[in-house]
Amino acid sequence: MPDGGAPVLDVKGLQTVFRTRSGEVHAVNSVSFQLQPGELLGVVGESGSGKSVTMMSLIGLLPSPPAEVRAGTVTFGGADLLKVREKQLRDIRGARIGFVFQDPMTSLNPVFTVGYQLAEPLRKHMGMDKAAARRRAVELLELVGIPDAARRLDDYPHQFSGGMRQRVMIAIALACEPEVLIADEPTTALDVTIQAQIIELMKELRQRLGMAVIWITHDLGVIAGIADRVMVMYGGQVVEQAPVKDLFATPQHPYTRALLQTVPHVTGARADRLNVIEGQPPVLSAPPRACPFRARCSHAFARCGQQNPPRVPVGPGHDAACFWNPETGAPRDV
Amino acid sequence: MFDAPPKKLVEVSGLKMHFPIHAGLLQRRVGEVRAVDDVSFDIFEGETLGLVGESGCGKSTCGRAILRLYDITAGSIRIDGEEIGQTSQHALRPRRPKMQMVFQDPQASLNPRMSVARIIGEPLDEHTDLSRPQKLERIYELMDAVGLNRNFANRYPHEFSGGQRQRIGIARALALNPKFIVCDEPIAALDVSIQAQVVNLLEDLQDRFGLTYLFISHDLSMVRHIADRVAVMYLGKVAELAPRDALYATPLHPYTQALLSAVPEPDPSIENRRTHIILTGDVPSPANPPQGCNFCTRCPKVMEMCHHLDPVMREVQPGHFVACHLHDPEHAKTAGQTAAPEATKSIQQGD
Numbered sequence: 001m002p003d004g005g006a007p008v009l010d011v012k013g014l015q016t017v018f019r020t021r022s023g024e025v026h027a028v029n030s031v032s033f034q035l036q037p038g039e040l041l042g043v044v045g046e047s048g049s050g051k052s053v054t055m056m057s058l059i060g061l062l063p064s065p066p067a068e069v070r071a072g073t074v075t076f077g078g079a080d081l082l083k084v085r086e087k088q089l090r091d092i093r094g095a096r097i098g099f100v101f102q103d104p105m106t107s108l109n110p111v112f113t114v115g116y117q118l119a120e121p122l123r124k125h126m127g128m129d130k131a132a133a134r135r136r137a138v139e140l141l142e143l144v145g146i147p148d149a150a151r152r153l154d155d156y157p158h159q160f161s162g163g164m165r166q167r168v169m170i171a172i173a174l175a176c177e178p179e180v181l182i183a184d185e186p187t188t189a190l191d192v193t194i195q196a197q198i199i200e201l202m203k204e205l206r207q208r209l210g211m212a213v214i215w216i217t218h219d220l221g222v223i224a225g226i227a228d229r230v231m232v233m234y235g236g237q238v239v240e241q242a243p244v245k246d247l248f249a250t251p252q253h254p255y256t257r258a259l260l261q262t263v264p265h266v267t268g269a270r271a272d273r274l275n276v277i278e279g280q281p282p283v284l285s286a287p288p289r290a291c292p293f294r295a296r297c298s299h300a301f302a303r304c305g306q307q308n309p310p311r312v313p314v315g316p317g318h319d320a321a322c323f324w325n326p327e328t329g330a331p332r333d334v
Numbered sequence: 335m336f337d338a339p340p341k342k343l344v345e346v347s348g349l350k351m352h353f354p355i356h357a358g359l360l361q362r363r364v365g366e367v368r369a370v371d372d373v374s375f376d377i378f379e380g381e382t383l384g385l386v387g388e389s390g391c392g393k394s395t396c397g398r399a400i401l402r403l404y405d406i407t408a409g410s411i412r413i414d415g416e417e418i419g420q421t422s423q424h425a426l427r428p429r430r431p432k433m434q435m436v437f438q439d440p441q442a443s444l445n446p447r448m449s450v451a452r453i454i455g456e457p458l459d460e461h462t463d464l465s466r467p468q469k470l471e472r473i474y475e476l477m478d479a480v481g482l483n484r485n486f487a488n489r490y491p492h493e494f495s496g497g498q499r500q501r502i503g504i505a506r507a508l509a510l511n512p513k514f515i516v517c518d519e520p521i522a523a524l525d526v527s528i529q530a531q532v533v534n535l536l537e538d539l540q541d542r543f544g545l546t547y548l549f550i551s552h553d554l555s556m557v558r559h560i561a562d563r564v565a566v567m568y569l570g571k572v573a574e575l576a577p578r579d580a581l582y583a584t585p586l587h588p589y590t591q592a593l594l595s596a597v598p599e600p601d602p603s604i605e606n607r608r609t610h611i612i613l614t615g616d617v618p619s620p621a622n623p624p625q626g627c628n629f630c631t632r633c634p635k636v637m638e639m640c641h642h643l644d645p646v647m648r649e650v651q652p653g654h655f656v657a658c659h660l661h662d663p664e665h666a667k668t669a670g671q672t673a674a675p676e677a678t679k680s681i682q683q684g685d
Contacts, residue, residue, distance in 0.1 A: 046525040161616040162389075191388035191552065193613045196596035200612055218526055221555075221598030224605040244602050262530045264559040266582060266597045267604060273537075274530040274559060280495050281525070 007034035007075075008179050008212050009058075014072035015287075016050075016057045019065055026284045027053040029236040030071070032311075035180065040206065040213040042227030042244065044220060044259075048281055050236035051216050055182050058082075059097055060089050076180075095125035098173030098211075100166070102185040107169060108157040114141075114168050115153030121175045140171040145201060163194035167201070177209060184216045199226055220263055224248060229317070232256050235282045235292025238311065242318035252320035254297045291322070299324040301331065310334065342412075343514055343546045344377040344400065349409035349419075351392075351399045355621060367621045369395040371570035373409075374647070377514070382540065382547040384561030384578070386554055386593075390617055392570040394438075397516040397550045401433050402426055413514060431461050431510035438519035440499035444491040450477075450502055451487040457509040476505040479542075480535060497528035501535065508539065516548045521556065533560055554597045558582050563653070566590045569628040570620050572647065576654040586656045588635045627659065635660060 016028035028050045035041055045051040056062045058074040058081060074081040077096065081089065093099070101107040109117060118140060119133035128136060134153070141149035144167040157165055166186060173181055183202075187195040203226065206213060217223060223230055223244065230247045232240040232255065240253040251257045261275040279296040282288075291297070294304040303323050311319045312334050325332040351370040354363045369392045377383045387393045399406050402418055411419045413433055418426060437443035444453055454473050458464055464472065474484050480501040491499055500520060507515055517536065521529040533556060539545060551557050557564055558578060565575040566589065574587040585591045592611040599605045613632045618624055624631050630640040639659055647657045 046527060163616060191617075192554070192596040193388065193592060194616070196598075196610050196612055197614075199598075200610070219598070220526075220600035221605070224600050224602040225598045248600070248602050259527060260600065262527055263600050264555040265599060265601070266555045266558055266594055267599055267608075270558060270579075274534055276530045276534055277527040278531075280497070281527075 005036065008037050009035040010073075010075040011054075011058055012073045012075075014054060014057060014074065015070045016053055016062070017068050017070050019068060023285055026287050027236050028057060029284075029288055031233075031236075031238055033231055033238065033241065035212050035214060037179070037212055038206075038210050039228045040215060040226060042223040042230040043214060043216045043233060044218065044223055044230060045233035046218055046281060048284075049233040051233045052184050053236075054233070055184060055214060055216060059093055059099070059182070060086070061093075061099075091125065094121045094178075095176040096178050096180070098176070098178035098181045100169050100173045100181065100183040100186045103189050105157065105162075105165060108165060110157055113154050113156055114160070118153070118168070118172055118175060121172065125176045136175070137171075140175055141168070143174070143205070144168070144171045145197075146171075163190055163197060166190060166194075166198055170198075170201070170205075174205065174209065174211075178211060180212050180214070182214045182216075185218070186215070187222065188217065188219070195222070202226065220260065232259075235288065236284050237288070237292065237308075237321065239293065239322070240318075240320040241311070242315070246315060246318050250315070250318075252314045252318070252326055253293075253322045254299050254324065254326075255293045256320075257326065258296075258298075303331070340378040340381070342376045343379040343414055344548070345410070345412040346376070346400060347374045347410045349373045349396065349399060349411065350407040351395050351404055352407045365621055367619075368570045368623060369620055370399055371620075371623075373567075373570075373572050375565055375572065375575055377546055377548060379513075379546055380540070380544055381562040382549050382560055384557035384564040385548060385550045385567060386552065386557050386564060387567035388552060388593075388617060390569075390620065391567040392620065393550045393552075393567050394518050396567065397435070397518050397548055400548065401435055401516055403435075431457070432512055433514045433516070434507040434510070434512040436500075436503050436507050436515060436517045436520045439523050440496060440503050441491070441523070443503055444499060446491055449488050449490055450482070450494075453491070453502060454505045454509055457506060461510055472509070476508055479508065479539065480505045495528075496524050497531055500524060500532050504532075504535065504539070508543070511543070512545070514546045514548070516550065518550045519552070520549075522551070522553070529556065536560070554594060566593065569617060569623055571628060571657065572655075573629065573658070574654075574656045575647075576651075576656075580651070580654050586650065586654070586661055587629075587658045588633050588660070589629050592634070627657075 012032045014028055014031045018025040018027055031054050043051045057069050069082055072082060115137050118137040122128045122133040122136050137153060138149045141152065146152055146164060146167055160168060187198050190198065215226060227244045230242060230244050231238055234255050240256045251260055258277045262277055264274060277296055282292045288308050290306060291304040291309050294300040309321045309323045311321045313319050323332050349370055350372055352366040352368050355365045355367060357364045373396055385393045398404055400411055406419060409419055410417060418429060451473050454476055455469050458469050458472060473487060477484050477487065482501050521532050524532060540547060549557065549560055561578050563577050564581045566573045568589050574590045585594055592613050595611045599608060611634060615632050618631055626642045627640040627645050630636050637659060645657045645659050645662060647655050648661060649655050650661050
């Protein structure tokens with residue numbers, strides 16, 4: 001796992017707000033993180049935790065209005081992605097930052113062949129001619145393990161199964177050999193046996209191509225098997241960040257701890273009763289002035305309602321946004 | 335030990351649900367989708383039978399067919415001793431209170447124009463002669479039972495979160511004191527932290543009211559938690575059926591083995607040591623299932639006979655049923671010889 005050095009992507013203080021008729025929704029609140037070259041960063045959180053909106057904001061994929069990126073910097077390749085022009089951003093998206101979405105049926109265009117959609121970024125970003133793009137498209141489909149690639153190039157998305165469509169999406173995202181691949185719940189819509197195929201494929205492709213990956217998911221099992229480092233999001237902010245082993249072995253934030261205890265396992269001991277996180281996720285109608293998890297937290301005390309805890313280092317490469325220290329069982333000195 | 339043997343509340347035998355495919359100008363029948371193809375199992379009173387499988391394997395269709403939401407193609411369904419397999423929908427109506435359903439998507443299965451009280455009270459309107467105050471009392475009782483605040487009785491579904499909406503669906507299913515509830519992916523649409531709340535509620539209600547569940551899910555970890563026995567479906571058929579601990583500890587069918595090994599374990603220290611069986615290819619179409627064993631196209635231990643002989647379901651250990659030639663005593667000897675080279679080959683491919 002790469003350590004230190006210059007990050008490929010450096011996000012600082014990102015804040016995204018949606019303006020709706022019933023008021024503002026503060027979906028992302030001062031989110032900061034770095035992505036090192038070649039690493040796989042897992043982003044975990046429940047729906048509404050801001051994990052997808054964070055990633056969409058940083059490459060300008062959110063429709064504005066209603067979305068508005070209010071603050072922050074996103075440093076990529078020496079430029080701030082939040083300040084560059086749309087045209088420049090378009091050159092970066094697809095070419096240097098690839099994207100894979102959850103549902104491959106809605107993210108592929110049903111009226112164009114898979115070959116056309118694969119060749120499009122190659123011709124646009126890499127300046128290939130039609131024949132070269134087609135040759136490369138066949139290679140890409142072979143790379144992601146689609147049998148009989150040359151013939152399938154002229155098929156339409158509906159002629160592929162769900163797992164195969166997701167492979168096509170990955171092939172498109174990889175077409176221009178991006179430095180960063182953002183995968184937003186890429187296996188959530190797939191069955192477990194197909195999910196296992198896609199995860200194997202991603203592991204292999206990472207080794208071969210050496211790109212950095214951001215993998216967004218709500219599935220802690222997927223994260224455990226694939227990530228180098230994990231970022232846990234709750235209520236629009238990062239509540240904990242750690243190397244994958246440390247996050248599962250010594251989780252520090254009460255939300256992470258509760259989340260790990262609430263999921264059942266397929267192996268090992270079986271609990272008679274599931275641990276529950278009582279209550280509901282917060283409504284993000286205002287910028288948080290207190291800890292977003294305090295209403296559901298069993299360790300909350302007065303300070304949690306007065307101040308939003310900052311992220312403090314709790315171990316090597318490990319930080320948590322919480323005033324409570326699980327090791328001592330007492331409030332933290334911050 | 336000297337207890338009477340548990341009573342079978344639901345007995346399904348030879349259940350088939352085929353949907354016709356029509357095509358062409360005259361919409362002629364050109365084939366059929368065999369969504370459920372010869373499925374048999376029993377559910378004992380007070381137990382939870384987990385029904386697992388991947389999308390399209392027929393598990394939801396099976397659940398709906400058992401409640402006779404479809405007119406089934408063939409087979410027998412006995413619920414609480416009464417045969418309902420071929421009963422007309424009209425004659426089924428008085429029997430419906432006994433068997434209820436909780437649906438996957440609480441957004442789609444609750445009428446947005448009806449208040450919570452009306453949704454939960456609708457089965458009472460249809461099937462009972464309770465007076466208005468009695469009905470309201472019963473609605474409040476049900477709301478308490480599922481952990482909904484009584485003061486919200488006049489609110490509408492959109493005012494509730496996903497987990498609370500699922501509680502409304504559960505209260506509605508409980509309204510008529512059913513014995514048997516089919517839970518069709520009741521937690522699939524919910525967030526991880528809310529799933530545990532709903533599963534615990536279902537378990538509490540089962541203890542309190544002596545309910546029997548058919549719990550349909552693709553989430554193998556959650557089924558391991560909630561089910562007493564588990565049936566694994568593949569392409570319209572049951573591949574394996576066993577008590578929960580036996581199924582998860584020693585799965586016998588190659589499909590069950592692959593399915594369980596594909597579920598990632600939320601613990602990197604375990605996950606990195608596990609070997610995953612990666613199946614190649616996709617599930618074949620149920621309109622055109624393969625000859626012989628329906629898993630033969632993806633099975634890592636496939637043998638010659640699997641391509642032409644459909645394996646029968648066999649009880650290989652007490653309560654542990656499997657439909658696979660590898661566990662067929664007659665073919666065991668030849669199976670051992672032919673399976674070996676295939677097995678090593680698949681391991682090499684997996685590397």
